[in-house]
Amino acid sequence: xxxxxxxxxxxxxxxxxxxxxxxxxxxxxxxxxxxxxxxxxxxxxxxxxxxxxxxxxxxxxxxxxxxxxxxxxxxxxxxxxxxxxxxxxxxxxxxxxxxxxxxxxxxxxxxxxxxxxxxxxxxxxxxxxxxxxxxxxxxxxxxxxxxxxxxxxxxxxxxxxxxxxxxxxxxxxxxxxxxxxxxxxxxxxxxxxxxxxxxxxxxxxxxxxxxxxxxxxxxxxxxxxxxxxxxxxxxxxxxxxxxxxxxxxxxxxxxxxxxxxxxxxxxxxxxxxxxxxxxxxxxxxxxxxxxxxxxxxxxxxxxxxxxxxxxxxxxxxxxxxxxxxxxxxxxxxxxxxxxxxxxxxxxxxxxxxxxxxxxxxxxxxxxxxxxxxxxxxxxxxxxxxxxxxxxxxxxxxxxxxxxxxxxxxxxxxxxxxxxxxxxxxxxxxxxxxxxxxxxxxxxxxxxxxxxxxxxxxxxxxxxxxxxxxxxxxxxxxxxxxxxxxxxxxxxxxxxxxxxxxxxxx
Amino acid sequence: xxxxxxxxxxxxxxxxxxxxxxxxxxxxxxxxxxxxxxxxxxxxxxxxxxxxxxxxxxxxxxxxxxxxxxxxxxxxxxxxxxxxxxxxxxxxxxxxxxxxxxxxxxxxxxxxxxxxxxxxxxxxxxxxxxxxxxxxxxxxxxxxxxxxxxxxxxxxxxxxxxxxxxxxxxxxxxxxxxxxxxxxxxxxxxxxxxxxxxxxxxxxxxxxxxxxxxxxxxxxxxxxxxxxxxxxxxxxxxxxxxxxxxxxxxxxxxxxxxxxxxxxxxxxxxxxxxxxxxxxxxxxxxxxxxxxxxxxxxxxxxxxxxxxxxxxxxxxxxxxxxxxxxxxxxxxxxxxxxxxxxxxxxxxxxxxxxxxxxxxxxxxxxxxxxxxxxxxxxxxxxxxxxxxxxxxxxxxxxxxxxxxxxxxxxxxxxxxxxxxxxxxxxxxxxxxxxxxxxxxxxxxxxxxxxxxxxxxxxxxxxxxxxxxxxxxxxxxxxxxxxxx
Numbered sequence: 001x002x003x004x005x006x007x008x009x010x011x012x013x014x015x016x017x018x019x020x021x022x023x024x025x026x027x028x029x030x031x032x033x034x035x036x037x038x039x040x041x042x043x044x045x046x047x048x049x050x051x052x053x054x055x056x057x058x059x060x061x062x063x064x065x066x067x068x069x070x071x072x073x074x075x076x077x078x079x080x081x082x083x084x085x086x087x088x089x090x091x092x093x094x095x096x097x098x099x100x101x102x103x104x105x106x107x108x109x110x111x112x113x114x115x116x117x118x119x120x121x122x123x124x125x126x127x128x129x130x131x132x133x134x135x136x137x138x139x140x141x142x143x144x145x146x147x148x149x150x151x152x153x154x155x156x157x158x159x160x161x162x163x164x165x166x167x168x169x170x171x172x173x174x175x176x177x178x179x180x181x182x183x184x185x186x187x188x189x190x191x192x193x194x195x196x197x198x199x200x201x202x203x204x205x206x207x208x209x210x211x212x213x214x215x216x217x218x219x220x221x222x223x224x225x226x227x228x229x230x231x232x233x234x235x236x237x238x239x240x241x242x243x244x245x246x247x248x249x250x251x252x253x254x255x256x257x258x259x260x261x262x263x264x265x266x267x268x269x270x271x272x273x274x275x276x277x278x279x280x281x282x283x284x285x286x287x288x289x290x291x292x293x294x295x296x297x298x299x300x301x302x303x304x305x306x307x308x309x310x311x312x313x314x315x316x317x318x319x320x321x322x323x324x325x326x327x328x329x330x331x332x333x334x335x336x337x338x339x340x341x342x343x344x345x346x347x348x349x350x351x352x353x354x355x356x357x358x359x360x361x362x363x364x365x366x367x368x369x370x371x372x373x374x375x376x377x378x379x380x381x382x383x384x385x386x387x388x389x390x391x392x393x394x395x396x397x398x399x400x401x402x403x404x405x406x407x408x409x410x411x412x413x414x415x416x417x418x419x420x421x422x423x424x425x426x427x428x429x430x431x432x433x434x435x436x437x438x439x440x441x442x443x444x445x446x447x448x449x450x451x452x453x454x455x456x457x458x459x460x461x462x463x464x465x466x467x468x469x470x471x472x473x474x475x476x477x478x479x480x481x482x483x484x485x486x487x488x489x490x491x492x493x494x495x496x497x498x499x500x501x502x503x504x505x
Numbered sequence: 506x507x508x509x510x511x512x513x514x515x516x517x518x519x520x521x522x523x524x525x526x527x528x529x530x531x532x533x534x535x536x537x538x539x540x541x542x543x544x545x546x547x548x549x550x551x552x553x554x555x556x557x558x559x560x561x562x563x564x565x566x567x568x569x570x571x572x573x574x575x576x577x578x579x580x581x582x583x584x585x586x587x588x589x590x591x592x593x594x595x596x597x598x599x600x601x602x603x604x605x606x607x608x609x610x611x612x613x614x615x616x617x618x619x620x621x622x623x624x625x626x627x628x629x630x631x632x633x634x635x636x637x638x639x640x641x642x643x644x645x646x647x648x649x650x651x652x653x654x655x656x657x658x659x660x661x662x663x664x665x666x667x668x669x670x671x672x673x674x675x676x677x678x679x680x681x682x683x684x685x686x687x688x689x690x691x692x693x694x695x696x697x698x699x700x701x702x703x704x705x706x707x708x709x710x711x712x713x714x715x716x717x718x719x720x721x722x723x724x725x726x727x728x729x730x731x732x733x734x735x736x737x738x739x740x741x742x743x744x745x746x747x748x749x750x751x752x753x754x755x756x757x758x759x760x761x762x763x764x765x766x767x768x769x770x771x772x773x774x775x776x777x778x779x780x781x782x783x784x785x786x787x788x789x790x791x792x793x794x795x796x797x798x799x800x801x802x803x804x805x806x807x808x809x810x811x812x813x814x815x816x817x818x819x820x821x822x823x824x825x826x827x828x829x830x831x832x833x834x835x836x837x838x839x840x841x842x843x844x845x846x847x848x849x850x851x852x853x854x855x856x857x858x859x860x861x862x863x864x865x866x867x868x869x870x871x872x873x874x875x876x877x878x879x880x881x882x883x884x885x886x887x888x889x890x891x892x893x894x895x896x897x898x899x900x901x902x903x904x905x906x907x908x909x910x911x912x913x914x915x916x917x918x919x920x921x922x923x924x925x926x927x928x929x930x931x932x933x934x935x936x937x938x939x940x941x942x943x944x945x946x947x948x949x950x951x952x953x954x955x956x957x958x959x960x961x962x963x964x965x966x967x968x969x970x971x972x973x974x975x976x977x978x979x980x981x982x983x984x985x986x987x988x989x
Contacts, residue, residue: 070977137892151939159939166931171924178920185908
């Protein structure tokens with residue numbers, strides 16, 4: 001039994017504990033150690049990628065130890081085609097965060113680094129836990145560091161945003177906890193064994209469709225808040241605007257994906273009948289989110305808020321792709337989660353760069369920056385084009401797969417959602433035009449310092465991946481195909497079987 | 506009816522920890538009277554006595570004593586250890602608190618010891634009268650301890666309030682016991698079990714007796730609607746006492762209640778008495794959590810949070826089963842660690858103890874005294890039931906028991922009120938880390954004993970939160986001992 005996943009999980013925590021013991025006056029050294037730990041973690045994640053066997057559908061690199069045996073709770077980890085790229089994305093974005101905040105974080109650097117390392121471990125735990133309760137523990141554990149990151153290093157209205165973020169998420173996840181307990185209870189009732197292993201719930205028998213639907217909603221609510229789906233998205237713009245740059249990158253880059261991942265990993269295979277019945281409602285909400293998010297982004301005077309609302313819009317595509325229940329669409333959805341992490345992470349990073357220099361995020365304060373900061377402008381435009389979905393960059397592939405896949409099962413919703421692509425082009429290019437082109441109207445924009453080494457270092461890997469996914473997406477897609485196939489088989493077999501028995505009655 | 510010999514040959518065996526504590530208390534009083542200059546040694550001395558008492562638990566052999574009125578078993582030992590843990594934590598916090606306030610004396614620790622003896626009697630009593638004796642021993646110690654800061658008006662006020670209301674509540678318990686005696690001709694749990702096996706569940710006298718008993722003990726638990734005293738008393742009591750008071754007496758009362766419920770089990774369910782307990786539970790969760798939001802005084806906030814936590818513990822008591830007893834046990838131990846820890850940090854705030862200790866007093870503490878900040882944060886997250894802390898495990902156990910026993914509706918209320926509670930627990934963290942300290946606020950003192958106590962609390966919270974299995978096994982064995 002290999003324990004590389006445990007290493008992946010515990011390395012950041014070990015680094016964080018180590019740093020806790022270092023006196024606060026070694027601020028600079030703490031940053032270096034933090035970055036080194038994050039890079040080491042990324043290397044470990046690359047080695048996970050190396051060990052990952054293509055063509056295997058189920059969990060790989062599996063580890064299982066009893067944790068709370070009386071309740072059948074196990075410390076069990078595993079990785080498959082659905083979670084692989086999300087783990088790598090998490091491991092990539094954490095060093096990016098440290099690099100981008102190298103000079104910007106002056107207040108309490110020690111606590112900043114510790115918070116992000118613990119957050120990284122918790123997020124990776126979410127993606128590799130194969131026990132429901134273990135998953136839940138990590139799902140909640142991500143909240144505390146993010147709450148502190150927004151609340152301590154955030155903007156003017158940070159307290160409101162931090163508490164709103166926390167309360168929204170916990171409201172959903174506590175109801176999910178009750179759902180988890182109830183499912184374990186049902187499983188116990190049927191089999192006489194307490195178990196929280198994810199796979200044990202794949203063949204669940206519910207007493208009625210109503211029970212299944214209730215559980216479906218308990219889980220969906222938690223994930224819908226996290227994604228966030230319209231109309232539960234209101235915490236997101238607040239959290240994003242107030243969070244420090246690093247917080248925004250992680251929030252948009254990884255945390256929102258915990259919601260879409262939850263739909264894929266739990267909601268679909270646990271509740272196939274309820275998914276068949278109520279999935280279209282979630283599709284409707286996601287399409288509303290796509291269009292609403294885009295329209296609201298269009299009228300934002302604040303750059304960060306604009307990017308935040310674009311997240312609502314882009315994540316809507318992911319949810320559409322998931323509930324389309326179609327191979328291509330789901331693959332596109334997973335790829336789009338990674339894409340969104342790269343492009344929106346990059347955009348938040350770049351907005352942070354300019355905010356650091358000019359202390360304003362109002363579009364109206366800018367104009368003509370292309371002349372004063374050509375390198376910065378280049379990076380920004382690449383990130384924007386990736387987000388818009390320009391062929392040759394990653395966004396295009398993801399959106400195209402989602403839309404072409406979804407069209408086969410949900411044509412009407414897909415047609416409506418396609419307008420989101422057009423709207424995205426409008427508001428993002430609008431952003432570029434206002435910030436970078438035209439004459440310099442504001443004298444303060446004449447002498448803005450060009451993007452610094454650490455920010456370039458943070459951007460380069462993101463841009464490389466944007467191009468790589470755009471040009472050769474198969475590197476990424478072929479690793480997820482078997483797992484997605486297996487997922488769909490689980491969903492359709494179970495769904496079909498119960499439909500038949502319902503009809504027979 | 507045969508008269509049992511009052512003192513059996515093995516009686517020493519039955520009450521060894523109680524004897525150690527009683528004698529230890531007396532020695533302490535004399536010690537501080539004869540050697541006033543050695544006042545600083547009273548706390549370490551009492552720690553030793555508590556630890557010796559805890560070790561003596563090992564020497565005990567299980568069985569029933571004193572004519573079947575006193576039981577030693579796995580559960581009484583686990584609860585004894587819980588009481589001693591609470592007392593040790595309170596002693597550690599009290600050491601520096603009392604010194605700072607200039608009120609140190611051996612009698613403080615002696616009262617803690619005798620109070621602990623009272624609780625041990627409540628936990629071990631197999632007879633309502635023994636439980637009442639223990640309750641009274643405990644109450645008298647609490648009256649004095651709450652008013653221990655005798656020059657402070659708030660402390661006196663708190664003591665008087667607790668005394669008046671507590672005496673009234675004891676009256677209810679006695680009256681309820683008398684009625685039960687009238688119906689069953691015994692106050693012994695074994696006899697009551699035999700009686701209730703065939704009792705007429707519709708007998709109104711039994712219901713009245715149960716209501717009286719539940720009201721009186723509900724007061725000791727600070728369960729809504731009998732919670733009115735708690736905020737005032739906690740606010741006025743010296744902070745280490747408040748922490749101890751918010752935990753240990755509740756634990757003792759809960760185990761007594763479990764025995765009472767168990768002895769009445771058929772009628773308890775048939776006559777819907779469990780519904781009354783459910784009502785107490787729901788009211789406590791709603792009132793406790795809702796009112797806590799409005800509190801700025803930390804001790805009052807913790808008082809209301811304590812009311813809510815009693816609500817959660819009562820959820821598990823709705824069905825008298827192995828599972829529920831184990832859940833309550835786990836919850837009580839967890840609660841002891843996190844709540845005394847929280848009160849302990851409050852006790853370190855150096856300011857005039859007559860003034861309320863508000864959220865403003867901890868503003869910026871997280872960066873000024875990182876260890877205290879971290880400890881209070883961990884306690885808050887544990888109280889709100891977030892993983893990977895013990896509070897999560899305890900709440901999970903309770904909700905699991907509720908779902909298991911068919912009380913899904915109450916579990917939903919518990920979950921919803923938990924969401925509310927997150928708000929005010931988080932607000933503490935917000936003040937700790939996100940608010941700058943205002944001018945003129947004294948940085949809290951740092952003390953070796955308090956730091957040690959906080960380290961114990963935090964270690965316990967994380968160990969139970971991450972490796973709960975040993976505690977589950979102990980609690981399971983304990984529950985089995987109570988409900989064979």
